[in-house]
Amino acid sequence: MFTTSTTSDQFAVSRSAPLASTGARQTKLWSSLSEVCQLMQVPVSHADDTVRFQHVQFRAGQRIYTIGQPFDMLYVVYSGFLKTVAIDESGNELVLGFPMKGDMFGIDGIHGKAYTSEVVALSTCDVILIPFKTLLTIGKASPDVEQAMWGAMGRELIREQRMISSIGSLGAEARVARFLMSLSDRFAEIGFSSKQFNLRMTRQEIGSYLGLTLETVSRTLSAFNALGLISVEQKTVTIHEPDSLKTLRRLPPSKHAARSAAKLAA
């Protein structure tokens, strides 16, 4: 009744997470600490592998957690694609990110004992459950793990800073271009093609994420296509000139905002 694997239409270069293609869904049910660390690409020496973390599967559209739900878990994506969204006071969805393999989410719940966002699966997903208390305990014994935790948190913080910068200072074209290159890089990291891939999210979701309307996203994509920078057909994207996309910058805001620095030094 359901597809064997929602990632099957992704243009895979190598498959590190083979899913059984034989009838029933036969996926990995537990991961050790070192496996999780490897997935997240954090270096950890001699991890205590007596601890094992449970996996849980979700299908497209299902919610991993909702806003206001008591916080007790962190999550790491083992496979699949998701989106994290906030709901503003008007009830509008605001997409905050698109977690994929190796990404951790749920971090926003650490403060205040409850999640402030919700996470929805965009495809069939396999996520690893990591009880926060357990992680804290492990951290006490292993400085490596503790450091990794702080690092993960810090990375997220920096990623958000970059988003703020982008949305605040770049035009629509540059934002979409960066979004594409960001996806490209992430796909490359997890073993997919960086040149050709499927968008798992709608134009509306991309627009929400970038602070644009779906029409603007669509138009920009069409423009890139016309310029030969990419090829787009529905959800399938092929990158032709990554360098141009990376460089692309049209600046609606400050142009003469030269460094006002160098006034007083400490």
Added chain:
Amino acid sequence: MFTTSTTSDQFAVSRSAPLASTGARQTKLWSSLSEVCQLMQVPVSHADDTVRFQHVQFRAGQRIYTIGQPFDMLYVVYSGFLKTVAIDESGNELVLGFPMKGDMFGIDGIHGKAYTSEVVALSTCDVILIPFKTLLTIGKASPDVEQAMWGAMGRELIREQRMISSIGSLGAEARVARFLMSLSDRFAEIGFSSKQFNLRMTRQEIGSYLGLTLETVSRTLSAFNALGLISVEQKTVTIHEPDSLKTLRRLPPSKHAARSAAKLAA
């Protein structure tokens, strides 16, 4: 040669951090752990007060740290006002925040061993130096402190998520209105008037922070003034209708973006 206190023109309601008005700058030089926690408004039971943290003073324009500088310290504002800025690849300044009393900064350095932003004093400031290693050590012994650290980190994360939402989905008027109310609330928290206060930053800095130009900020402020919502004269702002400002919402983006949720439930 320098002003006795740059906060002296703030419309104070209560003064919890008295500065000596007698000639030479006679400020607090050390704070205990519990004092720092109190400043940050984090509840901590029986803190180890044998540890003391050094204070350092800065004058307007001085940099607390710069981008790329090796990370080893976190900072808590004891008094004064600052701004944290990132520099994008074009060399433009991008204001990320305006730390004030009780705020912690330097968190962005935890990941990657180096700061990714710089922090500049907007007025005479007194900041507390908190060696990260020391904090980690204390955290191991005191779950309270450790929890507080995670909480501080998480709070910052959520704050940035809010910023992304605002910049991405609100028009200029709403952004400025929220900015004013945010300042108002923070001033109230640290014992200043929430109705009348001085902007410590320039329109340019506000604009950079909100993803707008200084002209738009100026115009919007003037418009609010004309509507009677506030009074502005240069740096002095008086809030007249906080409720209107909080509610104000002009939506350039999605209007018909009704909840597309409620499709599949977990």
Added chain:
DNA sequence: CGGGTCCTTGACAGATTTCAAGACGTGTGG
């Protein structure tokens, strides 16, 4: 009092959103 920075205001251009209509794709039910 002069220089410099910051703020305000106006006119204009340009980008993005809004509104609207139609094509494309997929899934469901007959």
Added chain:
DNA sequence: CCACACGTCTTGAAATCTGTCAAGGACCCG
């Protein structure tokens, strides 16, 4: 198997907002 319904994507035209450029005034400091 096909038709229909729905959600998604594309494209066009007009309206609006915000940025850009420019000039003048206010304020601070030396």
